[in-house]
Amino acid sequence: MAEKFINIKLKIWRQKDSKSAGKFEEYPLPNVSTDSSFLEMLDLLNENLVEKGDEPVAFDHDCREGICGMCSLFINGEAHGPDRGVTTCQLHMRMFKDGETITIEPFRANPFPVIKDLVVDRTPFDRIMAKGGFVSVNTSGNTQDANAIPVPKADADKAFDAATCIGCGACVATCKNASAMLFVSAKVSQLALLPQGRVEAKERVMNMVHQMDIEGFGNCTNTGACEVECPKGISLENIARMNREYLKATIVSE
Amino acid sequence: MSNHGMTKSSVGRKILMALSGFFLLFFLLQHFSINMLSVISEDAFNSVSYFMGYNPVVQFVLQPILIFGVVFHLAMGIKLDMENRKARPVKYEQYNGAANASWMSRNMIITGLTVLAFLGLHFYDFWAHEMNEKFIEGGANSFANGGNPTRFFHELQEKFVDVWRVIIYVVAFVLLALHLLHGFQSAFQSVGFRHSKYTPIIKKLGNVYAILIPLGFIFIALYHYIDQLN
Structure with missing residues (x-):
């Protein structure tokens, strides 16, 4: 052109x-x-x-x-x-x-x-991440190599898709409810799908959702606007997964 | 682990909203089936209505559960909507909602509140009348005595003489259809049910349900109105 x-x-x-x-x-x-x-x-x-x-x-x-x-x-x-x-x-x-x-x-x-002007404070995302957006690793020197654990290709792909979220906040900005569920669900999913992340899956989803609520984001009404506006094409599938993870963590306790 | 309870967390409430929605979807189907009998057979409608109206399990167990379900769904819906408004105190100057989401999904509170207003009329028309008939005017023993088992069809028809009431019914069911067009499939997403094969089927099934059931209720109202014109 x-x-x-x-x-x-x-x-x-x-x-x-x-x-x-x-x-x-x-x-x-x-x-x-x-x-x-x-x-x-x-x-x-x-x-x-x-x-x-x-x-x-x-x-x-x-x-x-x-x-x-x-x-x-x-x-x-x-x-x-x-x-x-x-x-x-x-x-x-x-x-x-x-x-x-x-x-x-x-x-x-x-x-x-x-x-x-046009600059906003997006540190609530950092605080949500700090509540569980990681895998706790024992750095004693005995940590198993991540590649030594087999992961099905389909799971690895889905985890990678979720991990492409860059945390820009477009989902919150576009949502009529200012809900952060697409972001949080991507961050929950990228670890929940992998064996290394399963260990802390329950605590992760509960703590991250709790922090999201404390920050004052709105509720999700499944309009799907976030998925359309997301620069990385993060799927609503991740929100469904987060809801499942949350439900599991709430009704099943050890 | 911060488990602050289903009713307090955003995800938990969304799941509860979906579960009460499922319950109401099921109830609506049941209500529709019985109403449809009024078109097919006066006797069948009377006998089923009599069972629903005078069976103690239906009256004292199922009816309170239904009322709880309705009240819960609408109270939670209003509460969530108020929270959502608070989550964006400064509105956008320009907000192109139609660019990325359907009208139905963005206006659940409007369609929901319209259905609620209709429920007010509906409760006045039928429920208040039933309570009066069975427990107040009919006397202390009228419920236990069983009342008149053939009054229901006539009472139903009486409601559809006035053209304005018929118009209100039609408008309310159009809005209910819009509510269900988003609500049906949305409830599945909320409880975490999403599948590459089944979700497209659920969406189609939801559209069929959301259009056919309200259309059926509209048909029943129009049928009784037209039936009484001569």
């Missing part, structure tokens, strides 16, 4: 810090290459703002190749914008029309408070 240049208008949420009230500001931005990524477009805007002596728009980004999960943004009513299976850094300006007004908002959820 040949490169074109479009003129757009940006409607961006500006908020000085977590305590200040925020509001939308509009910025016209001419001559945006359709080959540029969404974040490159924001870089262009910020260069213009800095040249004028204005405060640049704060937004999260890191690897810019779709693997770190750092970029966020709610663009025109969708997490990571209108494209499917991509993070915001992989979203390109060719998805937008000349003359279009693009609304950019931070991810909205009670557990994800705005830090500044």
Whole structure:
């Protein structure tokens, strides 16, 4: 597709810090290459703002190749914008029309408070992980090599699919209930499917779900929006697995 | 291990929501089957209604369980919805819900509350009437005495003379259909039942159930309305 240049208008949420009230500001931005990524477009805007002596728009980004999960943004009513299976850094300006007004908002959820402009605090995910998103390993030197335990290919594939979750929070952002179940279920599944993870499976699901509830995420109503918006295509199958794991851990005790 | 109980955790409540939903799905099928008898045979409808209305097990064991199931499902539904609203106190300026989820799945509280409003009318029409007939106006012994075993068909038909009541029935069942179109398959997902082979079948079965049963109730209401036009 040949490169074109479009003129757009940006409607961006500006908020000085977590305590200040925020509001939308509009910025016209001419001559945006359709080959540029969404974040490159924001870089262009910020260069213009800095040249004028204005405060640049704060937004999260890191690897810019779709693997770190750092970029966020709610663009025109969708997490990571209108494209499917991509993070915001992989979203390109060719998805937008000349003359279009693009609304950019931070991810909205009670557990994800705005830090500044479009940057939100996603550390609740870290606290959920700290409650069981790992395998406890005895590092005495006698640890068995992981490859020595046979794992069926189908299970390994499913575990790997779940493990591709980058923890970006798009599932929470897009869910009408601000539920974190797709994230938590992926993190429960990636270990529950493997023999190394089965040992602590019960504690893991109970503790991670409990922490998710403490953080104040909403409840899952199976709308499936998370699966559609997830840049890594994490399946709802994982939520069903988490529900099963939870049910098992609740009604069966040793 | 922090086991904070089924009724307190988000996943636990979702499972309970699904289980009460399953129960209500089963009840609806049973209710529909009996109502359908009113179209087929007046006598059969009267005798089954009499059994349901005067059998002590149905009245004093099954009926309280049903009422608990209904109250639980709706109270929990309202509570969960309120929590969900609290989980996003600052709303999006622009939210394109239709881009990634069906209208039915996003509006369960609206369709559910409409069905609840209809249940108010339905309880007034039939349940309150039955209670009055059996325990209050009919006298202290009327339940034990068994009452009139042939009154039910006539009482049913009386309700469908007024065209407005028929319209309310139709609207309520359309909304129930929308509720079930999401609810049926959603309940299976909530209890963790998901299978590459069976889930597509459950989804199709759910669509069939969600459309056929409400359509059947609408047919019964219209049948009795039209039956009494001349």
